[in-house]
Amino acid sequence: MAALRAAKQALRREIKRRVSALSVEEKRRQSVLVSQKLFRHPKYVSCKRIAVFLSMDDEVRTEEIIKDVFKCGKSCFIPRYESSSSHMDMLRLNSLQDMETLPLTSWNIQQPAQDDTSREEALASGGLDLILMPGLGFDRVGKRLGRGKGFYDTYLERCIRHPKGKPYTIALAFKEQLCQEIPVDDNDVLIDEILYEDDE
Numbered sequence: 531m532a533a534l535r536a537a538k539q540a541l542r543r544e545i546k547r548r549v550s551a552l553s554v555e556e557k558r559r560q561s562v563l564v565s566q567k568l569f570r571h572p573k574y575v576s577c578k579r580i581a582v583f584l585s586m587d588d589e590v591r592t593e594e595i596i597k598d599v600f601k602c603g604k605s606c607f608i609p610r611y612e613s614s615s616s617h618m619d620m621l622r623l624n625s626l627q628d629m630e631t632l633p634l635t636s637w638n639i640q641q642p643a644q645d646d647t648s649r650e651e652a653l654a655s656g657g658l659d660l661i662l663m664p665g666l667g668f669d670r671v672g673k674r675l676g677r678g679k680g681f682y683d684t685y686l687e688r689c690i691r692h693p694k695g696k697p698y699t700i701a702l703a704f705k706e707q708l709c710q711e712i713p714v715d716d717n718d719v720l721i722d723e724i725l726y727e728d729d730e
Contacts, residue, residue: 533581536714541675548706549588560704560719560727564591567725568713569598573698577659580650581607581620581697584629584640589664590702606703607652609681611688616680620658621649621691660684663701663721673712674697674701680725 552560555672568574580599585592599606608629613636621642621725623629643650652658663682667675676682690696700720704724 531715534713534715538675538678541709541712542666542678545675545707545709546588549704552706557704558591562594563727564590564702564725565594567591568700568702569596571700571725573700573723574662575584577604577698579605579607579652579656579658579660581609581658581661581721583662584608584632585640585664585666586637588666590704592662592702595662596623596629607658610644611635611637611639611679611681612644613637613717616684618681618685620652620661620685621646622652636659653692655686657692658689658697661689661699663699665701665703665707666728667707667709668701668703668711668721668724669710669712670724672722672724673718674721675709675712683719700725702726725726 550644566603567689582592582596582599583589584596596606606623608623610619612618629640633643634640661682663674665674665676665682673724686699699721701721701724703724705726705728708724708726
């Protein structure tokens with residue numbers, strides 16, 4: 531177990547180094563390309579209820595995706611992380627204007643305030659059709675390296691127990707985040723698909 535943790539930590543450092551070497555322009559270019567792939571994806575086109583992460587600097591930008599979600603009339607849910615645990619909820623985002631007013635956490639992520647009880651939680655109502663997954667690293671068979679808190683693995687376990695079942699999961703990645711193989715343990719949930727710039 532300690533060896534697995536050490537391997538994950540080393541890989542996290544390596545991927546962070548690769549991504550931090552990307553220019554703002556290059557990250558924007560790849561983000562546009564990955565977003566275009568998503569917009570054509572049958573699972574995205576058909577989904578009604580989607581969870582989208584609000585991107586940090588080292589992640590594929592999701593602003594344009596969120597704009598498209600509202601333009602297409604889909605229901606949009608965003609994460610609210612509890613920093614003291616691995617608990618996360620997916621809460622309803624009502625509009626683009628709503629997003630602009632969200633408070634910032636200590637990690638510099640916008641999310642609904644802890645005392646905001648007005649928002650619908652995805653699993654308390656109709657579940658989710660699609661979750662867009664962040665992460666530090668991915669391999670081509672769907673293994674994901676997160677930031678070590680377990681938020682998404684724990685949330686997917688909850689989804690599996692929901693009457694609707696597990697939503698389809700798509701990770702959005704810079705090609706620099708792809709690895710030969712990600713070391714995983716039994717709690718790590720595999721991702722259905724990873725979208726990144728390839729040589730198609």
